[in-house]
Amino acid sequence: MAQNKILILDFGGQYNQLIARRVRECGVYCEVRNFDSMTLDDIKAYDPKGLIFTGGPQSAYGEGAPSIDGKVFELGIPVLGICYGAQLMAHKLGGRISSAPTSEYGRTVVSIDNKDGVLEKADDENICWMSHTDYISEPPEGFIVTAHTESCPVAGMEDRKRGFYAVQFHPEVNHTQHGAEFLRKFVLGVCACEQDWQMGSFAEKQIKEIREKVGTGKVLCALSGGVDSSVAAVLLSKAVGKQLTCVFVDHGLLRKDEGNQVSEIFGPDGPYDLNFVRVNAQQRYYDKLAGITEPEAKRKIIGEEFIRVFEDEARKIGKVDFLVQGTIYPDVIESGLGKSAVIKSHHNVGGLPDHVDFKEIIEPLRMLFKDEVRALGRELGLPDYLVNRQPFPGPGLGIRIIGEVTEAKVKIVQEADAIYREELEKAGYGSKVNQYFAALTNMRSVGVMGDFRTYDYAIALRAVTTTDFMTAESADLPWDLLQTVTSRIVNEVDHVNRVFYDLTGKPPGTIEFE
Ligand code: XMP
Numbered sequence: 001m002a003q004n005k006i007l008i009l010d011f012g013g014q015y016n017q018l019i020a021r022r023v024r025e026c027g028v029y030c031e032v033r034n035f036d037s038m039t040l041d042d043i044k045a046y047d048p049k050g051l052i053f054t055g056g057p058q059s060a061y062g063e064g065a066p067s068i069d070g071k072v073f074e075l076g077i078p079v080l081g082i083c084y085g086a087q088l089m090a091h092k093l094g095g096r097i098s099s100a101p102t103s104e105y106g107r108t109v110v111s112i113d114n115k116d117g118v119l120e121k122a123d124d125e126n127i128c129w130m131s132h133t134d135y136i137s138e139p140p141e142g143f144i145v146t147a148h149t150e151s152c153p154v155a156g157m158e159d160r161k162r163g164f165y166a167v168q169f170h171p172e173v174n175h176t177q178h179g180a181e182f183l184r185k186f187v188l189g190v191c192a193c194e195q196d197w198q199m200g201s202f203a204e205k206q207i208k209e210i211r212e213k214v215g216t217g218k219v220l221c222a223l224s225g226g227v228d229s230s231v232a233a234v235l236l237s238k239a240v241g242k243q244l245t246c247v248f249v250d251h252g253l254l255r256k257d258e259g260n261q262v263s264e265i266f267g268p269d270g271p272y273d274l275n276f277v278r279v280n281a282q283q284r285y286y287d288k289l290a291g292i293t294e295p296e297a298k299r300k301i302i303g304e305e306f307i308r309v310f311e312d313e314a315r316k317i318g319k320v321d322f323l324v325q326g327t328i329y330p331d332v333i334e335s336g337l338g339k340s341a342v343i344k345s346h347h348n349v350g351g352l353p354d355h356v357d358f359k360e361i362i363e364p365l366r367m368l369f370k371d372e373v374r375a376l377g378r379e380l381g382l383p384d385y386l387v388n389r390q391p392f393p394g395p396g397l398g399i400r401i402i403g404e405v406t407e408a409k410v411k412i413v414q415e416a417d418a419i420y421r422e423e424l425e426k427a428g429y430g431s432k433v434n435q436y437f438a439a440l441t442n443m444r445s446v447g448v449m450g451d452f453r454t455y456d457y458a459i460a461l462r463a464v465t466t467t468d469f470m471t472a473e474s475a476d477l478p479w480d481l482l483q484t485v486t487s488r489i490v491n492e493v494d495h496v497n498r499v500f501y502d503l504t505g506k507p508p509g510t511i512e513f514e
Contacts, residue, residue: 002047003029003197004191004196005030005049006023006029006191006193007030007033007038007052008020008023008031008032008033008051009034009051009085010034010054011084011085012084013054013055013082015055015170015172015173016333017032017333017369018173019054019183020333020369021172021369022171022172022179022180023052025180026188026195027195027198028187028193028194028195029196029197032333043072043075048077049192050187051072051080052080052082052186053068053079053088054083055083055084056083056085059133059134060084061097067088068092070093073092078163078191079164079165080118080165080183080186082166082171082172083131085166086136086166086167087134087136089166090136090139093141094141095136095143096136096138097134098134098137099134100132100134100135100151100152101151102151103133104130104132104152106130106175107175108149108169109125109126109127109128110128110149110156111124111148111149111155112124112126113148113156117158117190118167118185118186118189119156119167119182119185120185121185122177122178123177126147126176126177126178127177128155128170128175128177128179129175129179130155130169130170131170132152132168135153135168136157136166137153140159142162143157143158143166144158154168155169156168156169163190165190171183199372199375199379200379203235203238203380206235207239210235210239210240210362213360217322218245218318218319218322219362220247220313220317221244222247222324223248223262223266224248224249224262224392226326226389227373230266230382231326231373231376231377232326232364233246233272233274233324234377235364236362237274238380241273242275245277245320246274246277247313248262248266249279249281249309250278250279250280250281251281251302251309252282252286253397253398254396255392255397255414255418256414256417256418262278265386277313279312281305281309282407286406286407289301289302289398289405291404292404292405298395298405298514303395321358321359322359322360322362323358324363325361326365327365328368328373331366332367374387390435390436391435393512397410397413399512399513400413400417400437400514402441402513403442404442409440412494413438413439413440413459416438416489416496419438419492419493420436420489421437423481423488424436424477424481429463429475432465434465434466434469434472435462435464435469435472436461436462436463436475437462439460439513440459440460441457441458441460442457444456445458445497447498449490454497456495456497457497457498458498458500459489459498461482461485461500462474463501464506464511471507473505482501486499
């Protein structure tokens with residue numbers, strides 16, 4: 001039986017990924033596509049059980065405003081319009097849009113007028129997240145008004161007979177009370193989707209498809225020990241067995257003991273059969289990084305060197321047809337749908353260009369969100385500590401050492417970081433904080449130890465809470481925990497005499513230091 005699908009048409013909204021995540025959380029598959037990337041025939045061929053039109057920054061009457069063929073409303077497919085999507089629906093079906101006398105941004109009290117449709121679970125006065133300057137001043141014929149606010153006469157409207165639903169607020173945002181339930185009602189109730197998006201059946205289907213694609217070819221996978229590449233590697237190994245080789249490049253910028261831990265799990269003595277190859281390229285990296293202080297230059301060198309090492313390994317293996325990458329859906333959405341400024345040239349170990357002579361790239365996770373990759377990992381039998389790992393950047397400690405990277409500095413930051421992680425986990429903060437690490441500043445200052453003057457480095461500690469890693473807050477760690485960590489670091493790690501805790505959020509900081 002064909003899979004149930006919801007198609008989300010993106011009109012430039014900030015929260016489109018969230019909409020997709022909420023739909024997936026209902027156990028229903030969905031994809032986000034640009035509003036102008038699909039013709040009416042494409043939509044029909046895609047065969048969605050429902051359509052969602054996202055928000056967007058434009059005004060529906062504005063010049064060049066994103067629009068859609070009005071015949072989409074004749075396909076017999078239920079539609080949910082959100083914010084701009086709601087206004088577009090009203091506009092296309094003969095309603096009226098006006099510029100609101102007062103814009104509504106953020107938390108807004110919405111009065112619910114009718115709960116027989118998607119707003120079934122709403123409170124009478126429901127707090128919702130708003131972000132709009134235009135509003136629907138007159139709903140199209142056939143619609144009833146289901147919600148309003150003090151300054152917005154149509155905060156919700158529905159034409160249940162035709163299956164059209166619209167909300168001016170953002171149900172996908174956590175700040176909207178019962179928002180997830182509104183989406184759930186649309187997806188499971190109105191569109192009558194079955195909850196057939198499960199990681200178990202996804203794994204089976206992927207394994208079958210990969211086998212067909214690869215045939216008898218050889219497959220190479222860059223394995224860093226991070227969640228995405230580990231899940232991709234194990235999935236591939238289930239599909240093609242001995243035809244797969246996994247290459248783990250130890251660039252000398254890993255956390256303390258990490259190289260050995262990754263080798264233990266994925267090497268020949270571990271539970272997986274991955275043809276695991278560890279390349280000890282530490283010196284190669286230290287040589288290349290000598291004297292380099294500029295963050296972007298360091299990132300580029302580390303990324304480039306990775307490719308060179310990888311090419312050398314590919315040549316040793318002989319003709320390799322397929323390369324596995326651990327690309328996930330947010331990468332696809334971000335690179336395909338929006339244009340944002342480059343803050344850092346992120347280097348994903350899986351994100352290789354096709355420098356090496358590969359017939360095809362396999363990206364088995366490209367349609368999954370991070371939490372789904374973790375669920376798939378569990379499905380494939382990967383242990384919890386692996387699937388729940390916090391992110392670790394491709395350039396590793398190279399971007400947690402401010403300024404020049406040397407082997408001696410790597411050792412300092414490794415030791416300090418190990419102490420920090422050990423104490424944080426012991427105090428029960430390991431699962432409460434989303435990312436935490438120590439970084440080595442290039443600041444040296446005077447101290448005194450055992451009656452001697454010291455002139456040594458300062459370690460910076462970072463701990464952040466975040467859901468999407470795009471914004472973050474500094475974690476509120478207890479003072480005594482920070483004191484324990486500080487005293488252990490200055491006592492146990494050579495060449496450190498001071499410890500700082502970074503209180504900066506993102507923005508204006510970033511999570512990593514470089
Ligand atoms: P920033 O520092 O940009 O980091 O706030 C956001 C998240 O991305 C991780 N990060 C990277 N991940 N390659 C990666 O795979 C990279 O080059 C890279 N740089 C940053 C960072 O650890 C945080 O989780």
